[in-house]
Amino acid sequence: MKQSVFVLFLSCFCVIISADSFVSSNADAYGHLLTMSDHLIVRAANDQSSYAVMNLDTLWWNTCVYSGTTDEYIYSVSMGKSQNSSQLTFVAIGLIISTNTQFVRIINGIDSCAVLDEQILPTDTARLEHVVLAVDDSGQVAFGLSMGVFFVYDLLNYNIQLTNYSSIWNMTAWYFGSQPTWYPGFIPFAMAATSIDSVLVVGYQCDLVNFFCTPCAYYMTQANVQKPSTMPYLLLLPNELVYQDYPYYISSNIMNMAISIQDGRSVALIGLSQYDTVVMIEFIPTDIILIKSYISDVLGVGYGQSLVWLSNDTCAIVSLTRAISPWSVSRIEIVEFDSNNDMSAPLFTLPNSQQPADSSTSTSNILLVVVTHANLAILFGYSEVVLVIPFASASMSSQYLSFNANSIGLMQTTSCIPGTYNDITTVGPCKLCPIGTRNAGYSTISSCTACNSSSFCPLGSIADIPLDTVNNISQALAYPESPDSIIFDDILIQAMFSIGSTPSCILVSPLFWTVIVIAMALLLLSIVGILQLVRWGGKHRAVIVRIFRQTDLIGEGTLWMGGLMSFGIIVLVCFAYVFSNSFVYLYPIEKTNSVPFACDTTMRNAKFSTSLQLLATPRNQEEAPIFSLLDSQQFTLEVNFVQTLFNCSSLTIQQIIGVNLIQLPWLNCSYGDQIPATQTVSLTLPAHQMTLNFILGGPYYIGGAYVCLRGSSAASEGSIHFRQVLSFCQMFYTDNQTLAQATQINIQLTKVINRTTGLSPSDATKYTGIWIPTFTIEAINDELVYFQQGSYLRYLTNMTTFQVTFVETPFFIKNTQDPIARQGEIIFHNVLFTIVALEIFGLVFLIVKLTMAPVFWFIVAKIQKKMSNRVGVVEDNNDAPIDAGQNLEAAQKNTTAQPGVELNRLFLR
Numbered sequence: 001m002k003q004s005v006f007v008l009f010l011s012c013f014c015v016i017i018s019a020d021s022f023v024s025s026n027a028d029a030y031g032h033l034l035t036m037s038d039h040l041i042v043r044a045a046n047d048q049s050s051y052a053v054m055n056l057d058t059l060w061w062n063t064c065v066y067s068g069t070t071d072e073y074i075y076s077v078s079m080g081k082s083q084n085s086s087q088l089t090f091v092a093i094g095l096i097i098s099t100n101t102q103f104v105r106i107i108n109g110i111d112s113c114a115v116l117d118e119q120i121l122p123t124d125t126a127r128l129e130h131v132v133l134a135v136d137d138s139g140q141v142a143f144g145l146s147m148g149v150f151f152v153y154d155l156l157n158y159n160i161q162l163t164n165y166s167s168i169w170n171m172t173a174w175y176f177g178s179q180p181t182w183y184p185g186f187i188p189f190a191m192a193a194t195s196i197d198s199v200l201v202v203g204y205q206c207d208l209v210n211f212f213c214t215p216c217a218y219y220m221t222q223a224n225v226q227k228p229s230t231m232p233y234l235l236l237l238p239n240e241l242v243y244q245d246y247p248y249y250i251s252s253n254i255m256n257m258a259i260s261i262q263d264g265r266s267v268a269l270i271g272l273s274q275y276d277t278v279v280m281i282e283f284i285p286t287d288i289i290l291i292k293s294y295i296s297d298v299l300g301v302g303y304g305q306s307l308v309w310l311s312n313d314t315c316a317i318v319s320l321t322r323a324i325s326p327w328s329v330s331r332i333e334i335v336e337f338d339s340n341n342d343m344s345a346p347l348f349t350l351p352n353s354q355q356p357a358d359s360s361t362s363t364s365n366i367l368l369v370v371v372t373h374a375n376l377a378i379l380f381g382y383s384e385v386v387l388v389i390p391f392a393s394a395s396m397s398s399q400y401l402s403f404n405a406n407s408i409g410l411m412q413t414t415s416c417i418p419g420t421y422n423d424i425t426t427v428g429p430c431k432l433c434p435i436g437t438r439n440a441g442y443s444t445i446s447s448c449t450a451c452n453s454s455s456f457c458p459l460g461s462i463a464d465i466p467l468d469t470v471n472n473i474s475q476a477l478a479y480p481e482s483p484d485s486i487i488f489d490d491i492l493i494q495a496m497f498s499i500g501s502t503p504s505c506i507l508v509s510p511l512f513w514t515v516i517v518i519a520m521a522l523l524l525l526s527i528v529g530i531l532q533l534v535r536w537g538g539k540h541r542a543v544i545v546r547i548f549r550q551t552d553l554i555g556e557g558t559l560w561m562g563g564l565m566s567f568g569i570i571v572l573v574c575f576a577y578v579f580s581n582s583f584v585y586l587y588p589i590e591k592t593n594s595v596p597f598a599c600d601t602t603m604r605n606a607k608f609s610t611s612l613q614l615l616a617t618p619r620n621q622e623e624a625p626i627f628s629l630l631d632s633q634q635f636t637l638e639v640n641f642v643q644t645l646f647n648c649s650s651l652t653i654q655q656i657i658g659v660n661l662i663q664l665p666w667l668n669c670s671y672g673d674q675i676p677a678t679q680t681v682s683l684t685l686p687a688h689q690m691t692l693n694f695i696l697g698g699p700y701y702i703g704g705a706y707v708c709l710r711g712s713s714a715a716s717e718g719s720i721h722f723r724q725v726l727s728f729c730q731m732f733y734t735d736n737q738t739l740a741q742a743t744q745i746n747i748q749l750t751k752v753i754n755r756t757t758g759l760s761p762s763d764a765t766k767y768t769g770i771w772i773p774t775f776t777i778e779a780i781n782d783e784l785v786y787f788q789q790g791s792y793l794r795y796l797t798n799m800t801t802f803q804v805t806f807v808e809t810p811f812f813i814k815n816t817q818d819p820i821a822r823q824g825e826i827i828f829h830n831v832l833f834t835i836v837a838l839e840i841f842g843l844v845f846l847i848v849k850l851t852m853a854p855v856f857w858f859i860v861a862k863i864q865k866k867m868s869n870r871v872g873v874v875e876d877n878n879d880a881p882i883d884a885g886q887n888l889e890a891a892q893k894n895t896t897a898q899p900g901v902e903l904n905r906l907f908l909r
């Protein structure tokens with residue numbers, strides 16, 4: 001079984017070897033074809049048989065054709081990243097195809113790329129195309145590993161030291177015919193120099209009996225390659241040893257590996273893109289230790305295709321096939337490691353919205369990233385384009401593609417855009433200003449400044465915007481409730497017979513004045529009594545008694561004290577007439593003055609009811625016009641995108657009709673005119689029920705959306721039906737977030753109709769109507785997404801959409817206002833009140849008479865007795881013996897009269 005697999009493998013293997021052309025559209029089919037120092041960048045293109053070189057200091061660039069032209073194939077190029085500006089050389093390893101000769105060369109990276117030195121490498125007949133090359137940082141030594149040899153190439157003295165590969169790793173000979181073919185126990189895939197005399201090399205360690213391989217790292221020094229048994233090595237997937245069939249290694253793209261060594265530390269990261277795994281190791285001269293493995297959250301994306309350390313705790317890791325639409329089909333995630341070597345969620349990715357790659361690269365996978373102290377370079381596969389991103393210092397960011405020649409694009413650092421800041425040296429985008437701070441942008445300050453405490457200042461703020469410029473406006477008001485009593489008689493009686501507690505209430509209280517009048521009557525009564533007692537002014541007393549008896553309404557002219565009470569009744573009734581006549585005009589409540597003689601100034605002649613009714617029910621002729629007035633109201637929508645950089649040129653407004661998108665024009669669009677850092681757009685809505693999409697293209701953010709809906713007033717003929725002005729404004733935002741990339745707001749419109757019945761039957765019923773918008777929010781921020789998936793997603797948007805949906809609710813609110821008392825009924829109520837007042841006073845009078853009179857009579861009788869004993873005067877009685885005074889007199893005359901008889905007389909009257 002194994003044998004047959006092997007035979008199958010051998011057959012394709014031989015095809016590869018015997019191919020006489022190495023032309024590949026893939027930029028790193030067999031090795032790393034991009035290298036960079038702080039001053040020079042070199043890319044080899046085998047399909048064009050040329051190197052593209054560019055001096056990063058002078059931006060001088062050239063395309064040098066390979067010295068052997070199309071007869072050469074370059075596996076890898078390399079350079080020390082710290083090579084200085086006078087060491088503009090690089091190392092290339094390749095093959096002369098016609099003679100099957102492998103070479104390694106030192107090439108001058110200026111002019112036409114002259115070869116400074118060349119060494120021919122021993123070449124086995126069987127040769128895997130896995131040739132790896134690494135130059136130490138200072139550019140002094142190049143290390144290489146191919147099937148035939150491990151070499152150490154002194155770049156200063158131009159001499160090479162070779163070690164037979166098969167003396168390091170066992171080779172196995174297989175006979176294909178009579179020729180032995182040698183297969184190695186280790187296939188190298190990536191190499192990095194750790195110093196001028198040691199390298200880490202990663203590849204596949206193979207079981208030569210079964211022809212299965214597993215990822216493995218070796219730490220090679222000039223000394224230990226002579227004694228292979230002392231060479232430290234580590235199987236990289238120890239927990240789940242993954243073996244793959246040997247034939248897989250023909251295709252290097254599938255099995256790619258990457259390695260990067262951290263500056264100044266013995267720590268390296270190894271990318272195993274086949275397994276979507278990155279492994280962190282530590283190496284010491286005698287051992288390699290596994291620190292941690294990190295597996296991608298999404299599998300099958302070629303995670304770890306290439307990786308580089310950017311600083312001592314951040315690293316850029318390429319996922320070959322994980323797209324960042326619309327810019328790239330691969331992504332570079334920049335992650336951070338904490339002190340426990342745990343990997344953070346991506347801090348940001350490349351490309352991103354602030355740093356989009358060139359459109360020519362959008363369909364090319366990212367194969368390789370290379371870093372120096374000043375720049376990060378990205379090699380895109382299919383297009384063979386190189387993008388160089390300089391590290392930007394604080395307050396800056398590399399954003400604009402400034403120079404593009406020879407397929408090498410150079411980004412330029414520029415100040416952070418408004419609303420963002422950068423406080424570190426980074427290849428990434430500027431970060432959003434935190435909550436409560438702002439940045440007007442284009443400054444050299446590396447932090448955001450604090451906002452005024454009364455400002456609307458969410459994440460990514462640009463300017464100080466006072467909160468009161470974005471006030472919510474709503475016309476929705478609670479409809480009044482009917483008063484406790486909606487029967488006019490009750491209201492009248494309550495108003496007449498109540499005395500408030502405050503001085504002003506007491507002053508307007510009818511009862512108060514009635515009591516005053518009655519008190520005066522009592523005073524008179526007392527005067528009459530005193531007059532009688534002193535037997536003086538009998539004439540006056542008689543007149544007064546006669547007057548009161550004439551005015552008696554209670555005792556029908558029979559009691560003079562009833563007359564006194566009647567003045568009270570007259571006062572009360574007068575008040576009642578005045579009150580009723582002003583009360584009836586306290587209608588409708590929209591047009592009322594204050595009420596005289598009432599403590600409760602909020603009193604109105606109106607009762608209310610509110611109901612929800614279905615729009616579907618047919619309308620009668622009387623109310624139909626108000627519905628058509630409301631339906632015909634034209635809405636103007638104004639949307640203010642607050643704290644944003646989006647301007648009118650980035651805006652498209654679409655109406656969604658079924659599956660179609662209709663572009664709508666706007667009436668007005670301005671940026672920063674009414675509110676700073678705000679885009680204001682207004683448009684006339686073509687309908688009341690619709691969905692609108694505001695599409696804002698660009699890498700910007702929106703702090704909040706201030707949405708206003710307006711409509712004009714209108715009246716029907718005769719002003720019976722009146723449509724009110726619509727004025728609704730609502731600010732949509734979350735305190736500490738920007739608006740979501742796709743915010744959805746639903747606005748429901750409800751008709752509210754006030755029906756006001758006329759005061760008199762001849763008055764027409766009036767209708768007023770208004771639209772009351774209410775809203776629900778479907779998605780207003782992406783906080784949860786950022787929390788779960790990482791806030792780097794924030795920097796991946798090229799577009800923000802704001803969707804507003806208008807719908808009409810299927811019901812309307814009907815408010816009805818009716819008068820409690822109508823004009824014609826007032827007289828009737830007043831008469832009724834008079835009768836009631838008489839009844840009440842009659843009752844009060846009776847009670848007073850019953851309870852007070854006997855006591856009073858008794859006391860007076862006692863006094864009179866004493867006085868008559870002393871004076872002996874008897875007054876003649878010319879009045880009918882009917883009233884209380886008469887009783888007293890009778891009692892005085894007839895000392896034998898029984899109190900019980902007198903009481904009876906009083907009572908009967």
Ligand SMILES: *[C@@H]1O[C@H](CO)[C@@H](O)[C@H](O)[C@H]1NC(C)=O
Pocket residue numbers: 084085086087
């Ligand atoms: C560059 O480095 C070489 C070797 O270290 C040194 O001789 C040379 O002076 C340096 N040149 C510059 C400009 O620093």
Ligand SMILES: *[C@@H]1O[C@H](CO)[C@@H](O)[C@H](O)[C@H]1NC(C)=O
Pocket residue numbers: 122123148149164165166167
């Ligand atoms: C390496 O060693 C093998 C076996 O010992 C030998 O056949 C081969 O020629 C040697 N190659 C070189 C380049 O020395």
Ligand SMILES: *[C@@H]1O[C@H](CO)[C@@H](O)[C@H](O)[C@H]1NC(C)=O
Pocket residue numbers: 170185
């Ligand atoms: C290489 O061959 C030697 C001698 O035959 C053997 O002892 C050793 O185990 C082999 N190593 C590997 C990795 O197969």
Ligand SMILES: *[C@@H]1O[C@H](CO)[C@@H](O)[C@H](O)[C@H]1NC(C)=O
Pocket residue numbers: 312313337338339
């Ligand atoms: C990285 O270097 C900085 C400054 O040199 C240091 O403060 C920080 O602790 C280092 N981080 C790690 C993980 O070593």
Ligand SMILES: *[C@@H]1O[C@H](CO)[C@@H](O)[C@H](O)[C@H]1NC(C)=O
Pocket residue numbers: 451452
């Ligand atoms: C806050 O705003 C007011 C009015 O715009 C301004 O006068 C004041 O200086 C601001 N305060 C701060 C701390 O910026």
Ligand SMILES: *[C@@H]1O[C@H](CO)[C@@H](O)[C@H](O)[C@H]1NC(C)=O
Pocket residue numbers: 325326697698798799
């Ligand atoms: C944003 O990306 C979408 C999807 O690829 C693309 O169609 C659109 O043109 C881009 N918009 C902008 C403003 O770049």
Ligand SMILES: *[C@@H]1O[C@H](CO)[C@@H](O)[C@H](O)[C@H]1NC(C)=O
Pocket residue numbers: 735736783
């Ligand atoms: C947002 O603000 C609220 C209130 O200030 C706070 O409770 C919440 O934790 C904040 N959320 C974030 C992600 O900062």
Ligand SMILES: *[C@@H]1O[C@H](CO)[C@@H](O)[C@H](O)[C@H]1NC(C)=O
Pocket residue numbers: 477479480589590724752753754768769770815
């Ligand atoms: C209805 O009446 C209430 C109470 O007077 C008022 O607040 C509201 O504005 C009126 N609505 C309409 C549509 O006239």
